Amino acid sequence: MELIAIGFGAILVNNVLLSQFLGICSFMGVSTKKSDALGMSFAVIFVLMLASAITWVLYNLVLIPAGISYLYLIVFILVIATLVQFVEMVLKKYIQGLYKVLGIYLPLITTNCAILGVATSNMQNGYDFVTSMVYALCIGIGYLLVMYLFAGIRERLATAPIAKPFKGIAIALLLAGCMAMAFQGFAGILA
Amino acid sequence: MDPKLIAGIVIVALVGLFVLTFILNKKTPKPEGCEDLDAKCDACQVTTCTHNNPNKTEEK
Numbered sequence: 001m002e003l004i005a006i007g008f009g010a011i012l013v014n015n016v017l018l019s020q021f022l023g024i025c026s027f028m029g030v031s032t033k034k035s036d037a038l039g040m041s042f043a044v045i046f047v048l049m050l051a052s053a054i055t056w057v058l059y060n061l062v063l064i065p066a067g068i069s070y071l072y073l074i075v076f077i078l079v080i081a082t083l084v085q086f087v088e089m090v091l092k093k094y095i096q097g098l099y100k101v102l103g104i105y106l107p108l109i110t111t112n113c114a115i116l117g118v119a120t121s122n123m124q125n126g127y128d129f130v131t132s133m134v135y136a137l138c139i140g141i142g143y144l145l146v147m148y149l150f151a152g153i154r155e156r157l158a159t160a161p162i163a164k165p166f167k168g169i170a171i172a173l174l175l176a177g178c179m180a181m182a183f184q185g186f187a188g189i190l191a
Numbered sequence: 192m193d194p195k196l197i198a199g200i201v202i203v204a205l206v207g208l209f210v211l212t213f214i215l216n217k218k219t220p221k222p223e224g225c226e227d228l229d230a231k232c233d234a235c236q237v238t239t240c241t242h243n244n245p246n247k248t249e250e251k
Contacts (some may be wrong), residue, residue: 062201066192066194066197066198066201067194068198068201071198071202075201075202075205078202078205078206078208081209082205082208082209085209085212085213085215085216086212086216088216089215092216092219092220092221093219096222099221099225100222
């Protein structure tokens, strides 16, 4: 039940984009087309799961026993940057079909603070390994859900008659605010 | 072992690993048909960012 509550909260109530305001750069930048939003979201889920697993192991089995847990931030940043380079290299070399789908979004993930935010949340909440993985997966699903919905609405907005001052990012920010308020309606549903 | 020494080793190892994967990634050729693939970001006005789209246009 606890895992379900954590997962449900991560997808809808504490959504990484609309509630925690992490990964806003890609939320605005790669959400003009549904296909781009889907590609970016799958790449984020892929890296999020890997990064959460590696940072959990490093934090709990290296940093804490060695008494250097204060280094977690710089270690997590380096791990995520290295992981993205490594994943991109493996995809280019061995899984070229997947590289064609996800590859172009991988460099954008290096600067996606949602990945670092989830690794830090896992640490601060004291989650065990399984809970960390469930939390990371559900954060990724929440990211995918909001990105896809947002991109769908933005595709329609591109052809809608909008007043000139609101065109582009302005109407996108207003839309994001409306979506954030709508998603807050899920709060307390499992309480 | 002194925690400061362990901290130094961990940081140097991670930085070294990053530099190594960065160089190897740059040297790995892109698959056929992917040479020109590039995702550009339209989110902000920071033109010095490597992801910034120089041909950015407002939505019509």
